[in-house]
Amino acid sequence: MIEKLIAKIEEKKAPIVVGLDPALSMVPPHILDEAVSRHGESLEAAGEALFEFNKSIVDATCDLIPAVKPQSAMYERYGLPGLMAYKKTIDYCHEKGLIVIADIKRGDIGSTSQAYADGHLGTVHIGSKEFAPFDADFATVNPYLGSDGVKPFVEVAKAHDKGLFVLTKTSNPSSGEFQDRMLAEDDKLAGMPVSGASVYAGRLSNEAEDVRKPLYEYVAQMVNIWGQESLHGDYSDIGAVVGATYPEVGLRLRKVMKKAYILVPGYGAQGGKGKDLKAFFNSDGLGAIVNSSRGIIAAWQNEKYRDTYGEKDFAEASRRAVLDMKADIASSVGL
Amino acid sequence: MIEKLIAKIEEKKAPIVVGLDPALSMVPPHILDEAVSRHGESLEAAGEALFEFNKSIVDATCDLIPAVKPQSAMYERYGLPGLMAYKKTIDYCHEKGLIVIADIKRGDIGSTSQAYADGHLGTVHIGSKEFAPFDADFATVNPYLGSDGVKPFVEVAKAHDKGLFVLTKTSNPSSGEFQDRMLAEDDKLAGMPVSGASVYAGRLSNEAEDVRKPLYEYVAQMVNIWGQESLHGDYSDIGAVVGATYPEVGLRLRKVMKKAYILVPGYGAQGGKGKDLKAFFNSDGLGAIVNSSRGIIAAWQNEKYRDTYGEKDFAEASRRAVLDMKADIASSVGL
Numbered sequence: 001m002i003e004k005l006i007a008k009i010e011e012k013k014a015p016i017v018v019g020l021d022p023a024l025s026m027v028p029p030h031i032l033d034e035a036v037s038r039h040g041e042s043l044e045a046a047g048e049a050l051f052e053f054n055k056s057i058v059d060a061t062c063d064l065i066p067a068v069k070p071q072s073a074m075y076e077r078y079g080l081p082g083l084m085a086y087k088k089t090i091d092y093c094h095e096k097g098l099i100v101i102a103d104i105k106r107g108d109i110g111s112t113s114q115a116y117a118d119g120h121l122g123t124v125h126i127g128s129k130e131f132a133p134f135d136a137d138f139a140t141v142n143p144y145l146g147s148d149g150v151k152p153f154v155e156v157a158k159a160h161d162k163g164l165f166v167l168t169k170t171s172n173p174s175s176g177e178f179q180d181r182m183l184a185e186d187d188k189l190a191g192m193p194v195s196g197a198s199v200y201a202g203r204l205s206n207e208a209e210d211v212r213k214p215l216y217e218y219v220a221q222m223v224n225i226w227g228q229e230s231l232h233g234d235y236s237d238i239g240a241v242v243g244a245t246y247p248e249v250g251l252r253l254r255k256v257m258k259k260a261y262i263l264v265p266g267y268g269a270q271g272g273k274g275k276d277l278k279a280f281f282n283s284d285g286l287g288a289i290v291n292s293s294r295g296i297i298a299a300w301q302n303e304k305y306r307d308t309y310g311e312k313d314f315a316e317a318s319r320r321a322v323l324d325m326k327a328d329i330a331s332s333v334g335l
Numbered sequence: 336m337i338e339k340l341i342a343k344i345e346e347k348k349a350p351i352v353v354g355l356d357p358a359l360s361m362v363p364p365h366i367l368d369e370a371v372s373r374h375g376e377s378l379e380a381a382g383e384a385l386f387e388f389n390k391s392i393v394d395a396t397c398d399l400i401p402a403v404k405p406q407s408a409m410y411e412r413y414g415l416p417g418l419m420a421y422k423k424t425i426d427y428c429h430e431k432g433l434i435v436i437a438d439i440k441r442g443d444i445g446s447t448s449q450a451y452a453d454g455h456l457g458t459v460h461i462g463s464k465e466f467a468p469f470d471a472d473f474a475t476v477n478p479y480l481g482s483d484g485v486k487p488f489v490e491v492a493k494a495h496d497k498g499l500f501v502l503t504k505t506s507n508p509s510s511g512e513f514q515d516r517m518l519a520e521d522d523k524l525a526g527m528p529v530s531g532a533s534v535y536a537g538r539l540s541n542e543a544e545d546v547r548k549p550l551y552e553y554v555a556q557m558v559n560i561w562g563q564e565s566l567h568g569d570y571s572d573i574g575a576v577v578g579a580t581y582p583e584v585g586l587r588l589r590k591v592m593k594k595a596y597i598l599v600p601g602y603g604a605q606g607g608k609g610k611d612l613k614a615f616f617n618s619d620g621l622g623a624i625v626n627s628s629r630g631i632i633a634a635w636q637n638e639k640y641r642d643t644y645g646e647k648d649f650a651e652a653s654r655r656a657v658l659d660m661k662a663d664i665a666s667s668v669g670l
Binding site for chain 1 (some may be wrong): 356358359371376377378380381406408409411412413414415417418419422440441442443444445447448450451453454455459461462463464466468469477478479480481482483484502505506507508509510511512513514516517518519520547550553554557600605
């Protein structure tokens with residue numbers, strides 16, 4: 001799957017993903033009013049409004065971008081009708097030729113991660129029939145449970161030609177509380193008090209001499225291991241999430257994970273700047289894809305665009321914001 | 336909310352939660368056949384079969400137990416119809432007077448965690464109306480993103496009288512890969528390379544002299560901090576997940592998190608034994624609630640029960656398994 005994403009990035013000349021993370025507060029009143037007129041003030045109205053909002057933005061931007069990243073939380077917030085909008089959004093983006101990165105940040109014990117992977121990336125069998133319930137192309141995965149929480153996703157991705165981005169260093173202000181903690185120098189096998197020692201011994205023993213590093217760097221090393229059998233050319237289907245808000249970390253992890261594509265959230269509304277993005281890319285101009293959510297989909301509310309675009313032109317404002325983001329990244333990264 | 340859970344535990348004399356984590360392979364054929372006869376071989380049939388299976392087990396066990404823990408993955412596996420079964424299961428368990436712990440293991444950047452918390456524990460406003468989309472009583476939360484990923488859940492729990500269990504040391508074999516890593520002794524503020532330092536400085540400075548400990552113990556200390564404003568009597572609405580499979584860790588974390596209720600997965604099918612559970616309880620016989628999923632809901636397939644209970648009596652087998660679990664815990668923990 002990663003080679004398909006790269007081909008689309010090259011075709012569109014845009015290492016950009018639009019985060020479809022809508023909130024009702026971003027939806028122009030005429031769209032919500034229309035939905036309420038059909039469904040009353042209800043979760044169904046909210047779900048329909050989110051989908052119609054997404055659809056207009058996708059229509060206005062799909063020729064410019066390779067991929068979208070719907071954030072499952074924004075749909076779960078509105079219960080089943082919200083999740084219906086989530087599924088319709090995935091299907092509509094596929095119709096428009098876009099790659100869909102499901103930002104679900106799931107991760108659980110093995111048999112449970114298997115169920116998430118089946119549902120979001122893979123298929124299930126019911127009697128003689130096979131279904132792909134959500135059918136995203138990539139999913140984000142939380143690594144806190146270790147290899148047996150991640151590997152079912154890796155295996156399902158391999159079987160169905162899909163991919164992952166594993167949370168490594170997230171873009172939020174408090175991501176360092178746990179992810180930046182420095183690990184003890186003598187934390188080799190003896191330092192692993194209960195579990196995980198055997199996995200660790202088997203997989204990372206070559207690195208045992210080089211132990212003092214932040215937790216996120218260990219996660220990055222595991223991303224390399226998890227992805228080593230999923231290579232397509234220079235890159236693996238198993239990538240990583242590293243926030244635009246921490247460019248020094250990006251520079252370091254770009255070197256640690258040579259084969260991992262990096263999904264970079266935090267550009268724009270969260271504070272990540274174009275000039276900081278170069279750190280995340282390889283010299284071939286590949287290796288990273290930058291997400292903007294609010295910066296694109298709520299552009300019509302941004303003072304930069306709101307004098308030019310009214311609420312009826314919200315999708316055109318999003319298109320303008322994509323073009324501006326593309327130019328910012330091209331000039332900063334040197335594409 | 337924690338005081339309600341404790342009252343139910345005391346009323347039923349059972350610190351037990353039944354994990355409603357159904358797979359189609361556990362559902363007796365007559366239930367699946369009935370669903371397929373109505374909906375064909377479809378995701379709808381799968382969803383209906385999961386709900387009917389759950390309903391029978393809840394009917395057969397609800398007088399014995401205080402709470403259930405549906406695992407969202409098992410429902411997401413079957414897409415929207417699966418999630419419809421998830422929501423119907425929550426509502427049905429509430430009708431039967433059970434407390435519902437949503438095992439969703441969500442966790443994201445602040446604004447996104449807010450959306451998850453609103454949807455799963457809180458409410459949303461649409462025009463003049465307010466809805467509680469999933470309306471669980473507790474949710475499990477993944478701490479990898481740090482305080483700003485957890486606090487929206489804490490605040491929503493406070494506003495709506497709900498609770499959390501934060502993943503601290505999970506029950507799976509590879510949980511130690513990251514959770515057990517020993518942190519460096521000199522990892523005080525200078526050791527926090529980029530972010531999180533200010534949060535850490537403000538919140539944990541009293542503990543700065545005592546730094547060398549595994550990551551899960553830092554998470555446990557943060558659980559104390561996150562829960563300090565949510566106390567009801569001896570316990571906080573903000574609890575922790577610690578796996579039955581690591582009783583030494585349970586013994587340690589029981590002392591570290593004096594006010595946190597511990598949700599203990601991993602009993603039974605995952606290998607946790609009754610005799611190991613004492614570590615997780617306080618001397619008042621409270622402080623922990625033990626989950627069993629497959630051990631209860633798939634009891635009819637277990638060699639211990641399958642000669643006595645046929646596939647039509649699967650719910651009675653689950654009832655027997657709850658009674659056996661209750662006796663095992665009572666004798667081990669000394670309740």
